[in-house]
Amino acid sequence: MREKLEQIGRMAREEIAALAQNKESRAEALEAVRVKFLGKKGEITSVLRGMGALSAEERPVIGQLANEVRSEVEKLIDKTKKEIENAELEYKLRAEEIDVTMPGKHSEAGRLHPITQVLNEMTDIFVGLGFQVVDGPEVEYDLYNFEKLNIPKNHPARDTQDTFYINENIVLRTQTSPVQVRVMEKTRPPIRIVSPGRVYRSDAVDATHSPLFHQMEGLVVDKGVTMTDLKGTLELFAKKLYGENARIKLRPHHFNFTEPSAEVDLCCFNCGGKGCRICKGEGWIEILGAGMVHPKVLKGCGIDPEVYSGFAFGMGIERVVMGRFSVNDLRLFYENDVRFLKQF
């Protein structure tokens, strides 16, 4: 029996070793080996069953030997099984290899219009400074668009070539400034507002003119508001919008509804003031108009200019957007070609 057991051990080792030569179905073959040697009707089991015929002295010796052989075969099978599994996984992973440089699968995202993007950014800067965002009508009374802004009837600024009229008293607003009046009539200081929106001028369409464009109005009214506050606020705005190195310059100008008035130039973001194509060699780009609210305007809105003062500013949005994205033709914004819109 001893020989028999030793022979079984040898056979098992040989058969398992032979498995390595198999290319396919190694897992199944291994299972067959396990059944053949360790199964209920397997070789080792049948030896153990025949132990009854042995003497009492031989029984424990042979029993121990049988268990040793069984344990050895079991371990060998387990080890081989792991090897096979590892090899199979490795094979599978290799088969699943992909070209990682192939393009991704998309669910397309859309975009906000470039004007909206910049407008939101500009508005947020003022919101951060405690400005409230307000709206006003686009079809507006002449009274608000002009007269209450100290632009009387027959002032050259309101020639029909600039303004779209609905009738004698109603116009398409030519500026966001009427919102100033509407707010001052309704609200008492302190007032800090910005009002972005559409405005209309009777300009034929070309690369730099559009009958419809966007402006953002700003207004601050309180006790002790000064012109240096205006300068400081606009400088802060320029730095937030154009970066810490942005510089602005205020130069005297005239608007009917501010006094003193200023036009504000931004040091060209392209050339840094040396003069280039974008700033037309000037080194500076005009970005907005501003000034201290005219005493007549304050008074007309029921605010005492002896007690309160304020500043106001208005800026065109398209120009900022064109500068930001190097867009050279205003018309593109209103043509809405998706190939254009996708770029922002």
Next chain:
Amino acid sequence: MKVSMEWIGELVDIKGVTPKEYADKMTMSGSKVEGIENPGDEIQNVVVGKILKIEKHPDADKLVVCQLDVGQDENLQIVTGAKNVYEGQLVPVALHKSKLPGGVEITKGKLRGVLSQGMMCSHEELGLGINDYEGANENGIMTVVDDVQPGTDIKKVLGLDKHIIEFEITPNRQDCLSVIGLARETAVTFDKPLKLPEVSVKGSGGNINDILSVEVKNTELCKRYTARVVKNVKIGPSPKWLVERLQGCGLRSINNIVDITNYILLEYGQPMHAFDISYLEGSKIIVRNAENNETITTLDGVDRKLDPSMLVICDAKKAVAVAGVMGGENSEIKDDTKTIVFETANFDGKSIRLTAKKLGMRTDASALYEKFLDPFMVKEASDRACQLVEMLGAGEVVDGIIDINNAEDKREWIEVNPDKINAFLGTDISEQFMVDTLKKLDFEVKDGKCLAPTYRQDIEFMADIAEEVVRIYGYDKIPSTLLRGETTPGGRDMLKNTEIKVKNILAGLGLYEIMTYSFISPKTLDMMNIPEDSALRKMTVISNPLGEENSVMRTTTIGSMLETLARNNNLRNESAKLFEIGKTYIPTTEDKLPDEHNKITIGMYGDKVDFFVLKGVIEELCEAACVKCMEYTANKENLTFHPGRCADVLINGKNAGIMGEIHPLVSKKYGFESKVYVAEIDFASFAAAVDTEKKFKPLPKFPAVTRDLAVIIDSGVPVSEIEKVIKESCGKILEKLQLFDVYKGKQIPDDKKSVAYALTMRSAEGTLTEEEITNAMNKIVKNIENKLGGKLR
């Protein structure tokens, strides 16, 4: 306003100031410089040459060969066809590689085999008019009449070596539309004294009142009228200095008298007019309103029809000029004019502006008058003109001036309180600086008050004084401060926030935001098949539109969206998914503003879109924005949309928009062969439905059960009805209801359809029992049978 730095330099010492420095400083003190021109820029390498010898061309009868001294070591040979050349003549010579106005380049070459090393120039080739230079000749080469050396740059001879500064003068500073005004600003800016011309008229005896009488009938529109008479007038060319001054300001020389009036226009900013007195019937000037149907032929040869709103200058019988705009042909000065009347007057700006506009002729004079000129400068300007007449020997000035003056001095003394001004500006400018600045600007200052000069009608308040001070002090020198005081909450209101949110959601869903014009063509509504009697056809009309295509304010945004989709389609973009948040304008009453309504407009075309893709976008938008109460009902009436594929969008049961497939007849008009889908939803209704009270719902503790349900039902029953019944029947244990199949065909009767749902049920109280589920399903089936006549499949 264009003026040469050299002219300004006559009145203020600006020696050593470069044009760039000058421009920068003037801009910073309030007189914005638009540009600096060097008029001679276009002329390069053109010098004075002296013709030494003229010989016949060997091979051409009409050409001659000239030898010229051009101030170089060697003489030049030039071939010309001009007839007016002679030996000893000084002429302009364009040398080899020279440039002439209009981008003309001259190089040496051969003419009929003979070397020609340049070109002799006519005045035209130098960009001049016949009156711009004395030696200009209609028939050929210009003669240089000045005593200059050969080789001298022609620009120096012609006075083209000047710097012309172009100012952009703001409408409140009409006084700066003059050389004197700008010189004054220059003097203050550079802190130099101003040297104004000393005006005096010698006179030649006589009495103007014996020759002429003036009557002003409308003293409102003509605040002041002065007349001077000059006799024995010798019309002729102006001297070189005068021609050059005019040229520098962009004016051409005509003759000495016209040039003098133009000179005053530039120097003082005061328009003048000269009449030939022999054409003034009754030796009389009457200033009055025009009569109905009165006509005049103006200097430009055009017959003008006048009306009583216009002011005219007349003689005893007829109109001889449109006041402040243009003179009449009938009294124009001519070469043989002997006696002239100089009119120097002040007319009402508004009246002049309206007259010029009505007649469609805005002249240099009317452009000035419409800015409301200073009536107090009239007499000096008139005297100055007469002084120039005497200086030029152009005639004899008759003694006396007729001056009908109804101008009032309405100026008031304004407080100059340095503390207030500094508090307003945020500055710390000294009182001394303020007073000095105002004085230099011609203000009278005393006892803490100031009086502006008469030509500064824009000065009314402390703020105006503050501006005068700070612009001279320098906007660049004042500090920057940040806002102080009571803090304000700031931010956006709910509507604004929702708008941003909606835009972000729609962009996230793959749509591109567009911006379209608020005005459309009335034809847009025809394109959209909107019926003639539709309320949408009542629109706010622009009275002066750019063109019909932009003439009415839109009452729907769908047309703008269709146009944008069509443009993309025409550009061969395969697909487009777009949205806009923009307004419609619904008229109210004529004297009231229209109501403006923001609309969410969504539009799409392309392979992968259909009705339900559009609807999916709207549903997803509602989901993400927390709008729960949206419903859809079929709309078969709207002619813009496909009658079977259009739905009204209801929010809280109220109509809030429309969506669907565009009617094939409409989309065809927009050039589409494929299908187009559009929705328009009222933004305010949408925003009002946003659930702002979002609350956390505990995550479910108990498992959910899923059951499928298929019913056979009449084809005409919309699934929304079935869903309503399922929801009502199942009650709160229904967590989710999903339609997964609608089937018509085999095994289903012709007028029926099979509709299949997956129901997810769950209770918050415990795991649902089989019995509870069965009861719920039975109830659903029973109700579908009873209410809708459907049967379990």
